[in-house]
Amino acid sequence: MKPDTTDGLHLEAISIALNGRTLLSLSAHVRPGEILTVMGPSGSGKSALLAYLGGFLDPAFTASGRILIEGDDLTGVAAEKRRCGMLFQDPLLFPHLSVGGNLLFGLTPSIAKRDQRQRMVKQALADVELEGFFDRDPATLSGGQKARVALQRVMLSAPRLLLLDEPFSKLDSDLRQQIRTLIFSRAKSARLPVILVTHDQADADAAGGNIILIGEEAGR
């Protein structure tokens, strides 16, 4: 029986190789609100996997396999049309925009009215306890505040899935747990399939979903 591919994210026989050496090959199904954790040492191709899913893989790599989200085939679709939200180690708030400007940049264009856009951004700030931060310079925020703005920026873009590239690894342990809980719960309540790449077993435990080991660890 053919598996139902209309539900969540399906990775079908994804295989990525560099200079003829296969870095990873995997298939997976990530349901809405579920987190798939990918673990492996550096150089194992974790970042290449995220780049392939996001549509940014360097042409030096060869990759095959299909990416399906809610039944739509994303393979070969331009990066900007995939709506893959991404969070990195660094919050990467645009330094030339205000906090509000960063969120407006992220907010999906399907909301067109100016005042409605403003209202949604202000609400998004309030949701993460950052009321009144609209006009702030991102450079003046603390690490935890930046991480929350980065999360809201990606959530406002109405993504179809989330790709997390070790997003907690630069936070200290208290903050780390707090931000991790926040991101995971937001993704769950928005029913987004999430792929998390990490070094840290604690991240994988907190994610609670399936874990895929790639690279050396997979061969052990």
Add this chain to the structure above:
Amino acid sequence: MGRQTEQNHIRPQAGGSMRDRFSVSGLVLAMIGLPILAGLAGTVGPAFGLLPALGGGHLTLDHFAELAAQPHLSRSALISFATAIVTTGVSLVLVMLFTAGYAGTRMFSRIQHLVSPLLAIPHAAAAFGLAFLVAPSGLALRLVSPGLTGYGSPPDWLVPQDPLGLTMMAGLIVKEMPFLFLVTLAALPQVPLVQARQLSASLGYGRIRGFLISVWPLLYRQIRLPVFAVLAYASSVVDVAMILGPALPAPLAVRITEWMADSDLQMRFLASAGALLQFALTVAAMVTWLVLEQIGSVLLRWMSRSGVRKADDRLLRRSACAAMTLSAALVFLGLAVLFLWSIAGLWPFPALLPGSVTFQAWMRALPQAGDAIATTISLASSSAAIALLFSIGLLWQGGVRDSRAFSSVLYLPLIVPQLCFVFGLQILSVALGFDASFALLLFVHLIFVLPYVTLSLSQPWQALDQRYETLAAGLGKSPLQVLLHVRLPLLTRACLTAFAVGFAVSAGLYLPTLLIGAGRIVTITTEAVALSSGGDRRAIGIYALLQTLVPFGGFLIASLVPHLLFRDRRAMRI
């Protein structure tokens, strides 16, 4: 903005239809390559007697015979040749020793701040400053006269126009060294400096020797094209040679320029033959340099095999540092003397400072200089702006990164002597009936401005954290939106700096402006150099200062605008 080691999985730029529709690099190749080829053809033809517009209709070698019959031709050529080798050699060795001794130290960044502004000072202005320092009645001799020398009136020395061209070489070195230093700085992040230093130090090697053996070969490979650009420039320089070089005979390029500008149009045949000789001379200098490179690499290999440590190289290190400082100081001091002369009342010889201060010379000169200033600024700002647009297009399409061949063509206007193809272009434009026009001059300026603007912009362009763009595309932004709303705003400062560099290059351009402007379009630079034969020190001081102030204004704006634009954005002001 640090780049992550793992980010090399990410393609720098996602594909987009707009980006692939036409190729900026093809356009730029044509824009630079075709005029150079056409210009060279326009020089070769008349040299062999082919110039129908002036009645030259048959092949002949007469013009070469005429060239050979010019008095002291070989001496002129020899001086040009020696200037090329000595200027390039001394500048490169000093930069190499200084970088070897100090890279990564606080002294290094101090010197960097001292030297960087020198790049904006036009060659002619620096040369005038040096002339005013070392001339028999210059500041240097005033400092020690009559106390040490006993001179009550300026001695009868042939300086700066000494017959061996030593002053000219010094004038070129103080300007070319900062250029080589800055390209070295740009290449440094690409070599494993720290590791190599630690390794060689742990083996007991002195800083300079360790650097030369382990890092220099890698570094030199990166700056080789700029070194050849210096070689070509020094072998064919006109403005500095007119100001500081020997007079009888003058260096080859100066004599050719005189023939080109001669009102007797028949002299153009001779000038074309001369330009070909100049071309051969520059090629000969390059071949010589290739041989010197081989000798250098044999020496290096011998050094690394001998195992000699030379652990204590303080003396050599400090000499290199002193030489760098001295050369920068000479340029700044020269500018100060230019300023003093521009406001000097009576200033008899042994007096260290002028007896009185007057602004009369300025009042007289400024109204006359107005047109030249306006022309300079409009020419420089339009060529820099167009070049910036092209550079952005080039880098956006990834043309510069993709091919070495492309960057070689980009460097072509810096490596083919200006004289050889600009003169041909002038002949062609006359033959085709173009008049000396602003548009034509702008186009020729663009050929020289574009390489510098692209070189200036490409390093920060490639250093920008690519994850910003990845992230923006993930938020659903098209490549064009990412360019306009993310990349260009983040690179505001780099774009403005590149603009200022282009502005300074255009403002300081002498020979192309002289030849294509044909005396009808004058800039501050052509006016200043034209004054050099006259000897009116006050006027020279004013024009040389104006020549410096105009590009300086460009850099000032480039550094102030980000502060105004990003008043409330701390991370953007660094």
